[in-house]
Structure formats: structure tokens, C-alpha cells
Amino acid sequence: MRPRDRRSFGRGPYLAGLARTDKAWGDGHPFDVAAVAQLPQLRLDQPVTLLAGENGTGKSTIIEALAAALGFPEQGGEYERSGALPATPRPVLDETLEPVLTAAKPRGGYFLRAESFFNVAAYVDEQDIHSPDLSLYGGRPLHQQSHGESFLALASHRFAGESMYILDEPEAALSATSCLALLAVIARATAAGAQFVIATHSPILLAAPGARIYELDADGAAPCSYDALDAVRLMRGFLDAPDRYLRAALDA
Numbered sequence: 001m002r003p004r005d006r007r008s009f010g011r012g013p014y015l016a017g018l019a020r021t022d023k024a025w026g027d028g029h030p031f032d033v034a035a036v037a038q039l040p041q042l043r044l045d046q047p048v049t050l051l052a053g054e055n056g057t058g059k060s061t062i063i064e065a066l067a068a069a070l071g072f073p074e075q076g077g078e079y080e081r082s083g084a085l086p087a088t089p090r091p092v093l094d095e096t097l098e099p100v101l102t103a104a105k106p107r108g109g110y111f112l113r114a115e116s117f118f119n120v121a122a123y124v125d126e127q128d129i130h131s132p133d134l135s136l137y138g139g140r141p142l143h144q145q146s147h148g149e150s151f152l153a154l155a156s157h158r159f160a161g162e163s164m165y166i167l168d169e170p171e172a173a174l175s176a177t178s179c180l181a182l183l184a185v186i187a188r189a190t191a192a193g194a195q196f197v198i199a200t201h202s203p204i205l206l207a208a209p210g211a212r213i214y215e216l217d218a219d220g221a222a223p224c225s226y227d228a229l230d231a232v233r234l235m236r237g238f239l240d241a242p243d244r245y246l247r248a249a250l251d252a
Helices: 059-069 114-128 147-158 176-191 230-240 242-251
Strands: 015-020 048-053 097-101 108-113 163-168 195-199 212-217 220-223
Touching: 015 059, 048 059, 048 230, 059 097, 059 108, 059 163, 059 195, 108 147, 147 176, 176 195, 230 242
Parallel strands: 048 195, 048 212, 108 163, 163 195
Antiparallel strands: 015 097, 212 220
């Protein structure tokens, strides 16, 4: 029998971090990735936490672990309130880590990952196509919009206050203009009490106001300022001198 959930609905943050359980870590994946092994030391208790870094440094593994711990569908989507952020957290990563929750619980939430968004959009359309109110997703079925349009429509119409959101590289579906629009959606939602954990390469999304940023690399994960991020420095350098960067890349 689960213990009674004594938390109250309210403003975030809802997730403070991940803690070790009593189960020992095994050898190999995923704990051979330094940032994943370091997860218990990461603080996730800000309205926005951003994970930056090169491919293969553990960003998606961390995002997927958080989403699983909080009860979201594996491919992404909206959580069922009976299953997400339970009073008894769900251990993840070989049952070695479990979420540390705050005293508040969210009224809603979404796990969005670009690579499986097509399947989520198909499910949403299947559920809502017979509904007289399509305004929850921009007024028309998601598959009648472009990939970026549908992604942004879902965020614009479903992201709200007092909710928990896990996003894995959302910029993959978005133009620079749409990234700015998503950034505005995130800012409005956090002002109304939402919490976000986002893995991203986008210098635009990495500029989220007031966010705590971790940069992941082969040595682990460390807090990093926006201006010191590799993604930001590289983009600035490229825009200032594209020919120089192109010559270096083509001659490599």
C-alpha cells in the first residue's frame, strides 16, 4: 500500500534532484558516462535547469531517466496524474537512483522529445480528432501542421503554470524564430509556477532567464555561465568569421 500523498498542488519546483538508493551500481552502461554517474550531485531545484554539452555526454540518458522516474510515457507525452510524481518515487537506472521531490505537486506536465514527437502527435490527433475543441493544440490536427509548427503549437497551447516539463533537444524541430517563441512560452510558464528540465544545444534556449546551466563533458557535469558554454562560444566565433571555421573544418 502506498503511503498517503500529503503534498499540495502549487507552484514549482517539484523535483529537487536524484538521490542514491541502497542498490549498488553495476559495471558498464549507463554509469560509465561521467555525467550520469554524477547525477546524485546535480541540483535540479530551479524553475529551469539546462543540460548542455556534446553528443554522447549523457544529456539524453539523464532526461530519459528523469522522465521515467516521474512517470511520463517512454516516447513522450502528457502524464497521468495518478502515475507521475508519486508519493513513493520510482527508482531508475537499474533502481540505483530515485527522485527527490519537494512539498508541492504539479497540476500537469509533459515530456517532449524531438525524436519520437511524430508518434506523440499521432496519438494526440487520434485522441482529439473527434473533439469539438481542437484549441488545445492550435486549432487543427498536429499532423496537418509542419513538424516545427506542431511542436510549437503543442508547447504554446499545453505548457502552463504549476506543471512539470521535461524536454529533450526541442530545437531539433524548430527554426531560430520558433526557438525564440518557445523561449517566451517557457518564460511565461515558469513565471506562473512551472518547472523545466531541458537538454539542448541551442544557444537561444540556453539563454533562458534565470536558468541553472550544467555543461556535460567527458569529466562529468559542472555549473557553467552562458557566456562560457562551448555551444555559445562556437556559435559566436562562427558568426564572426564563418570562412575561417569552414576552412578549418574542410581542411581537417
